[in-house]
Amino acid sequence: xxxxxIKGFLNEFKQFAMRGNVIDLAVGVIIGGAFNxxxxxxxxxxxxxxxxxxxxxxxxxxxxxxxxxxxxxxxxNSLAQAQQAxxxxxxxxQFINVVxxxxxxxxxxxxxVKGMNMWHSKKGKxxxxxxxxxxxxxxxxxxxPLAATRCGHCTSVLTEAEAKA
Numbered sequence: 531x532x533x534x535x536i537k538g539f540l541n542e543f544k545q546f547a548m549r550g551n552v553i554d555l556a557v558g559v560i561i562g563g564a565f566n567x568x569x570x571x572x573x574x575x576x577x578x579x580x581x582x583x584x585x586x587x588x589x590x591x592x593x594x595x596x597x598x599x600x601x602x603x604x605x606x607n608s609l610a611q612a613q614q615a616x617x618x619x620x621x622x623x624q625f626i627n628v629v630x631x632x633x634x635x636x637x638x639x640x641x642x643v644k645g646m647n648m649w650h651s652k653k654g655k656x657x658x659x660x661x662x663x664x665x666x667x668x669x670x671x672x673x674x675p676l677a678a679t680r681c682g683h684c685t686s687v688l689t690e691a692e693a694k695a
Contacts, residue, residue: 566635573631593623 546552574591582588592609600606600615612619664673670684680687 565638566631569634569638570631573627573634577630577634578627590623590626593621593626595620595622 578590582590594609594612596606596612597618597620600612600617602615604615606612606615606617609619609621609623663676665676665678666672667674667681667684667686667688669686670681672681672683674681674683678688
């Protein structure tokens with residue numbers, strides 16, 4: 531009995547895991563992780579160094595606020611020195627990098643979603659059915675122009691309601 535429940539559970543899990551949406555989600559997460567590394571490199575290696583240079587040679591990774599003093603009493607001049615001495619710090623420079631990183635990722639996601647929405651809206655417009663230009667004669671069931679008041683096939687005079695239909 532327990533064996534059949536386990537097999538049923540495993541079959542149900544297999545069906546869940548092999549659904550298209552779950553696989554798509556997994557691929558999206560993997561691609562997103564790789565994309566995040568690229569954006570982080572862009573921020574840390576390409577964007578922040580010129581901004582730091584313009585602001586007087588500041589390295590944003592090293593901006594910090596010490597929350598205590600070193601045990602030896604020496605002044606702490608860098609983030610690496612504070613970490614090595616075990617001094618608690620607020621590393622706000624790294625936070626600035628992460629915020630800029632997030633903004634770039636958010637911008638890229640926005641652009642992708644906007645592009646997909648434009649693509650879907652164009653696709654939907656192309657597939658929209660054309661307005662009908664003909665109607666069916668109620669007497670002979672032939673196709674006649676919408677504006678017709680008399681059928682060209684059977685010469686029946688269409689009433690005002692039939693002419694509008």
